[in-house]
Amino acid sequence: MIDLRSDTVTKPTQEMREASFHAEVGDDVYVEDPTVQLLEEKAAEMLGKEAALFVTSGVQGNQIAVLAHTRPGNEIILEEESHLFYYEGAAISAFAGVQPRTVKGNRGAMHPADVEAAIRPEDVHLPETGLIVLENTHNRAGGAVIPLETMSATYDLAQRNHIPVHLDGARLFNAVSTSGISAKEYASYTDTVQICLSKGLGAPIGSIIAGSKEFITQARKWRKRLGGGLRQVGVIAAPAMIALTEMSKRLHEDHGNAKKLEQGIKEAGFELAYPVETNIVIMDVANTPFDGAQMVEKLGESGVKAVQFGPTLVRFVTHFDINEQDINRTIEILKSIKSML
Numbered sequence: 001m002i003d004l005r006s007d008t009v010t011k012p013t014q015e016m017r018e019a020s021f022h023a024e025v026g027d028d029v030y031v032e033d034p035t036v037q038l039l040e041e042k043a044a045e046m047l048g049k050e051a052a053l054f055v056t057s058g059v060q061g062n063q064i065a066v067l068a069h070t071r072p073g074n075e076i077i078l079e080e081e082s083h084l085f086y087y088e089g090a091a092i093s094a095f096a097g098v099q100p101r102t103v104k105g106n107r108g109a110m111h112p113a114d115v116e117a118a119i120r121p122e123d124v125h126l127p128e129t130g131l132i133v134l135e136n137t138h139n140r141a142g143g144a145v146i147p148l149e150t151m152s153a154t155y156d157l158a159q160r161n162h163i164p165v166h167l168d169g170a171r172l173f174n175a176v177s178t179s180g181i182s183a184k185e186y187a188s189y190t191d192t193v194q195i196c197l198s199k200g201l202g203a204p205i206g207s208i209i210a211g212s213k214e215f216i217t218q219a220r221k222w223r224k225r226l227g228g229g230l231r232q233v234g235v236i237a238a239p240a241m242i243a244l245t246e247m248s249k250r251l252h253e254d255h256g257n258a259k260k261l262e263q264g265i266k267e268a269g270f271e272l273a274y275p276v277e278t279n280i281v282i283m284d285v286a287n288t289p290f291d292g293a294q295m296v297e298k299l300g301e302s303g304v305k306a307v308q309f310g311p312t313l314v315r316f317v318t319h320f321d322i323n324e325q326d327i328n329r330t331i332e333i334l335k336s337i338k339s340m341l
């Protein structure tokens with residue numbers, strides 16, 4: 001099977017597995033695991049933040065950020081198809097007791113004027129705006145890179161209004177790879193940032209959240225409250241360090257495979273929902289007899305795994321475990337499906 005469902009399916013490399021085996025460990029509840037401390041220090045340095053904390057997933061990192069930034073009754077501003085709004089099970093309401101205020105973005109990028117217009121004025125009837133959330137790259141916008149100037153303008157208005165900004169940077173290094181802008185520069189327009197190590201970077205488990213020392217102290221407490229107190233976490237922090245420092249350098253290969261798949265989809269006579277920017281390819285089958293689910297099923301019967309991403313949308317995500325032969329084979333399969341329509 002050629003698994004293009006997501007970059008979450010990447011399996012740890014042999015080097016990662018050996019690093020796990022040899023990792024120095026300690027009890028991280030007592031802040032005594034030397035391996036995760038090295039990872040957190042490296043991540044904080046790369047993101048230009050005072051401190052960082054290893055968390056078990058992107059959702060846990062995002063939710064801890066919401067819990068640490070806001071209080072019950074707040075409202076948070078986020079893009080209407082952001083992961084934090086669309087795919088986290090309304091955790092912001094269930095755990096943090098906050099309500100979402102969604103803003104429609106252009107390929108995932110909310111216009112700063114629309115964000116400013118969504119900020120609540122002081123009024124006894126209204127919630128207080130407690131947080132602004134950005135997502136870069138933007139998953140449902142097809143892995144789109146949010147322009148740096150949009151992030152900068154949003155951060156300026158947020159600071160003027162004394163509202164923190166959190167970046168869901170699950171695929172931030174994909175943005176770095178394609179734009180040439182450093183993770184540190186992107187993160188400089190945020191108060192806190194979450195990066196996934198378990199997606200394109202290939203770690204078996206884990207994300208990092210980074211911010212001020214004070215924020216990370218609060219975040220560690222929230223992680224504990226959520227049952228996320230980690231013991232000998234070095235066994236998963238060691239492969240995560242390889243993901244952060246080594247695998248971030250090869251993401252251009254995934255982007256190249258995604259561009260090749262994009263070209264092949266067009267040659268096969270299918271349409272794209274968006275131009276490819278990073279490692280996500282979204283095909284639109286509206287002008288075919290199939291809907292998204294039927295196309296995913298057809299692809300599955302031919303040995304290609306993809307996911308339905310909307311009534312007529314199919315998402316493919318390239319990653320470390322996908323090579324050029326897999327892409328060529330996928331294109332052949334798409335051409336044969338098209339020939340039967």
Ligand SMILES: Cc1ncc(COP(=O)(O)O)c(CN[C@H](C(=O)O)[C@H](C)O)c1O
Pocket residue numbers: 005006007008056057058059060083084087135137138139168170171196198207
């Ligand atoms: C932008 C963004 N932020 C956060 C997360 C959550 O990360 P995890 O909790 O899965 O580690 C994801 C995962 N995205 C997954 C995927 O794309 O296959 C699914 C949809 O949850 C994400 O895309």
